[in-house]
Amino acid sequence: MIESIKAVPCVPQPTQLRIALLTYSTKPRGSVIHTLELAEALQALGHHVCVYALDKDGKGFDRDLSYEYQSIPAQLAPIDIDALIGQRIQEFVDYLSQSEQSYDYYHAQDCISANALAILRQRQHIPHFIRTVHHIEDFSSPYLQQCQERSIREADFCLCVSDRTQAELQQHYKINAPRVINGVNTQRFSPINNGSEAMLKERLGLDGSPIYLSVGGIEPRKNSIKLLQAFAEVLADYPQAQLAIAGGATLFDYQPYRDEFFALAQRLGVPIGKSLILPGVIAEAELSALYRIADAFVFPSVKEGWGLVVLEAIASGIPIITSNQSPFTEFLLETQALLVNPDSPNAIAQAMRSITQPELAHSLVQQSQSILSRYTWEASAELHLHHYQQRLTYSQSLNNYA
Numbered sequence: 001m002i003e004s005i006k007a008v009p010c011v012p013q014p015t016q017l018r019i020a021l022l023t024y025s026t027k028p029r030g031s032v033i034h035t036l037e038l039a040e041a042l043q044a045l046g047h048h049v050c051v052y053a054l055d056k057d058g059k060g061f062d063r064d065l066s067y068e069y070q071s072i073p074a075q076l077a078p079i080d081i082d083a084l085i086g087q088r089i090q091e092f093v094d095y096l097s098q099s100e101q102s103y104d105y106y107h108a109q110d111c112i113s114a115n116a117l118a119i120l121r122q123r124q125h126i127p128h129f130i131r132t133v134h135h136i137e138d139f140s141s142p143y144l145q146q147c148q149e150r151s152i153r154e155a156d157f158c159l160c161v162s163d164r165t166q167a168e169l170q171q172h173y174k175i176n177a178p179r180v181i182n183g184v185n186t187q188r189f190s191p192i193n194n195g196s197e198a199m200l201k202e203r204l205g206l207d208g209s210p211i212y213l214s215v216g217g218i219e220p221r222k223n224s225i226k227l228l229q230a231f232a233e234v235l236a237d238y239p240q241a242q243l244a245i246a247g248g249a250t251l252f253d254y255q256p257y258r259d260e261f262f263a264l265a266q267r268l269g270v271p272i273g274k275s276l277i278l279p280g281v282i283a284e285a286e287l288s289a290l291y292r293i294a295d296a297f298v299f300p301s302v303k304e305g306w307g308l309v310v311l312e313a314i315a316s317g318i319p320i321i322t323s324n325q326s327p328f329t330e331f332l333l334e335t336q337a338l339l340v341n342p343d344s345p346n347a348i349a350q351a352m353r354s355i356t357q358p359e360l361a362h363s364l365v366q367q368s369q370s371i372l373s374r375y376t377w378e379a380s381a382e383l384h385l386h387h388y389q390q391r392l393t394y395s396q397s398l399n400n401y402a
Helices: 030-044 081-097 111-122 142-153 163-173 197-204 224-237 255-268 284-293 308-315 345-354 358-374 377-401
Strands: 018-023 048-055 068-073 105-108 130-133 157-160 211-215 242-246 276-280 296-299 320-323 338-340
Touching: 018 030, 018 111, 030 048, 030 308, 030 377, 048 081, 068 081, 081 111, 081 142, 105 111, 111 142, 130 142, 142 163, 157 163, 157 377, 197 284, 211 224, 211 284, 211 308, 224 242, 224 255, 224 345, 242 284, 284 308, 296 308, 296 345, 308 320, 308 358, 320 345, 338 345
Parallel strands: 018 048, 018 105, 048 068, 105 130, 130 157, 211 242, 211 296, 242 276, 296 320, 320 338
Antiparallel strands: none
């Protein structure tokens, strides 16, 4: 069911709010991009924003920022994932404990920074914190599951980005988390070539036809193995086809899954570097051009908070194949994308064949453009300000009652 976005009630705002947004990485992942774009939109609305981010290579973000940014050094971490997460939480805590800055709102966008804020609040270093839940993971590690539980249950206020996550928070945590929307920056992502496309195609070896693109790396929730199986079917009909899977910056290496993926590519006879292109993390300045190079965007993910990359692909003017489940069905109609069963490589492959038809591809692109005006970062920022103010009013009433 496609959502109807309601107007935000007009609530008087203080002259300027001081807002700290925390994110676990400087590398492009959904919640990181959400943090940066939200910060820019809040700053544009006249508020003071500072983004705090763990930075493991000292390079910061690969974009110019219009707001204050504090880089938190992230040291070489142990291989053990529990120890790694524990260290990352502690790095946040150590850095913020020494800070003399104070904010009206401390807002964590992930489990790691939320755990750090929970510790800081317990030590009375901060008064409260908000957490946006982008998606809920199924961790096998008891420690990681405990971290996730704490980051949600101990937040003073939770927000979420989709109906799916909202329902999960209600079902598993009995938390009523208001929805905030994601957006897409149509100045960064558009169908207009900027002249870099030909050079990028040459550098990445993208000389086939058709070219399919997926963004997010090789990992279980991206459904990479079934995408590979589908692509192997497509190659039988389109021997010159190429599949580019970009991205992959994550705290988790998913090595067993990646090993299975590469072993399968070898068994299926899908040559890496020729038919299957794995460029890794793409610089933001090049990502919009990469979308435009592709003939179609294929994203049969089985679990997303929202799927910002789908909006980016739509804004870039290419047709979409994605999963016929929430959150994608919250904003996409069957006339706007090919919605497929993500558990069926055959269904994914059939959609990949169908989308090469010019008339269908053109229709999907045309029909999907109406989505862009409903999902803007300015609208997202206004929703956030509405919920911030509601929370401030609620806190003040509790203090007055006490």
